[in-house]
Amino acid sequence: MDLPHSQYLPVNKLASVFTNTSATYKFYWFLAILELVEEGNVKISKKKIFARMISNAWYTVNYFHVSFGKQDLIQDSVRAIIKIENLTINENRNRINSILENTNNIQTIKALNHFDKNVPHWFISSWFSGTRNEIYLLSQNFDYGCLYRLEKDHIEINPSWISYLKLNSKILKGFCYWNLSLFLQKRNPNVPDIPNKIYKTIARNSLIKQTNEYWKFVFNELGAIDCIFTNKKLVFDEKKYALDHFVPHAFVSHDLIWNLIPIDKKFNSFKSNRLPLIDKHFDKFYTLQKTAFEVVKSYSSKNKYLEEYLSIFPDLDDSGWDYLRFKETIQPLITIASNNGFSYMKE
Structure with a gap:
């Protein structure tokens, strides 16, 4: 499955982000960004994105018990946060987002901030090579065509990318879900119906x-x-x-x-x-x-x-x-x- 073509954007750079993945971070980070851009956000706090990463993985981890693999700490964070914040398995996603975005609980904040160590800058490493600090510095110049600018506590979407992300959001989400399904299926070879355990809520059909x-x-x-x-x-x-x-x-x-x-x-x-x-x-x-x-x-x-x-x-x-x-x-x-x-x- 290929990303939608653009005559003016380096879509190949975005596609290469997902070439080598050893954890689910990139998928959930990008899905969160797509959701927030759809809602009209351009300057987005990292805490808001981290909250979406958790809520998007909530049912997959807590209800369906799909394994993300030993290297992936999203599942550990989800399991920790449900206890720390005294939430339930069938918690509404909007409520999860709200609680995590506004929490003052030190343990929850620590669990969310764990993703700041690598995810935001490694996601755009296709555009730049270098250390964490070097990528932060280089991302300030939108002339490189990078997806977003990195700041200490937020990102700012490159204006050149906003229209592309909005117009193609459904296809881009489908790309993420498809590749996330393949990633998780390899780690759960005997678990049935992995795709429907990623993007569906726990709502069941009537019997x-x-x-x-x-x-x-x-x-x-x-x-x-x-x-x-x-x-x-x-x-x-x-x-x-x-x-x-x-x-x-x-x-x-x-x-x-x-x-x-x-x-x-x-x-x-x-x-x-x-x-x-x-x-x-x-x-x-x-x-x-x-x-x-x-x-x-x-x-x-x-x-x-x-x-x-x-x-x-x-x-x-x-x-x-x-x-x-x-x-x-x-x-x-x-x-x-x-x-x-x-x-x-x-x-």
């Missing part, structure tokens, strides 16, 4: 269709369903049960029917993104899934949700349900999720 077009048939046939976690009998009442992802949505990032089951609503709030215990919960999960499949198929063999099981059982019509194949699909997902920071439910 009403799965409820009314699949599980409703099961409730109608069985009358009640035992919660696999609490053993409570559940009836078709949205106030008493919730449709839950057996492997957390924050990890699989999908709503496929083979990972959804009704559970006790109160317990669902407690469970959150905790992982089930294979030895304790899988057999009940498997039995309920198999029963539900058979019930729905008896109602309508054309039910669209039945097709979603083909990703696990490609020859379902011939061989039926295979306990080991289902377990060998679920167990690695839970193991990988655990390795990426998701915690297990307690015994």
Whole structure:
């Protein structure tokens, strides 16, 4: 993916910024600048940019548990700041930005200022060679075509670049997200759907269709369903049960029917993104899934949700349900999720 061409700007210099990256800093720094320029900012405080870097990485680190690699301290800063500022995982991005831009907490300021050591000047090192001080000095002259001028506590966007950044902001963001996805996928080879864990918030799709077009048939046939976690009998009442992802949505990032089951609503709030215990919960999960499949198929063999099981059982019509194949699909997902920071439910 190439950057938009310009007859008057050294776009090749900007493109070369991302040629060699050992951390995510450059991506998040540039994304923050693009957002702030879109909002009409020209002289931008570094603290404001650092705050955006943190808020843009917030859900990727705190909710999806994507690893940035050992060298990358953005994830460490995000994890530290959520505790220091007493924030929540699902905090609104605008509120995160506001809090970080205005905080007087010494620990938070220290975490933000860490990025000032290298990121602002190394980002424009394609235009200049030299030490940190030399790059700061050379950036004062816009005749070099540099993206911005460096000051102690802020940057100033080169007027020649403002129109380019605004007109091409969507493409430039796409370029960043694409390359950031590739960068993180290499460090998380077994984690599914990395792109949607970078720029999406934790908002989920509604599961009403799965409820009314699949599980409703099961409730109608069985009358009640035992919660696999609490053993409570559940009836078709949205106030008493919730449709839950057996492997957390924050990890699989999908709503496929083979990972959804009704559970006790109160317990669902407690469970959150905790992982089930294979030895304790899988057999009940498997039995309920198999029963539900058979019930729905008896109602309508054309039910669209039945097709979603083909990703696990490609020859379902011939061989039926295979306990080991289902377990060998679920167990690695839970193991990988655990390795990426998701915690297990307690015994």
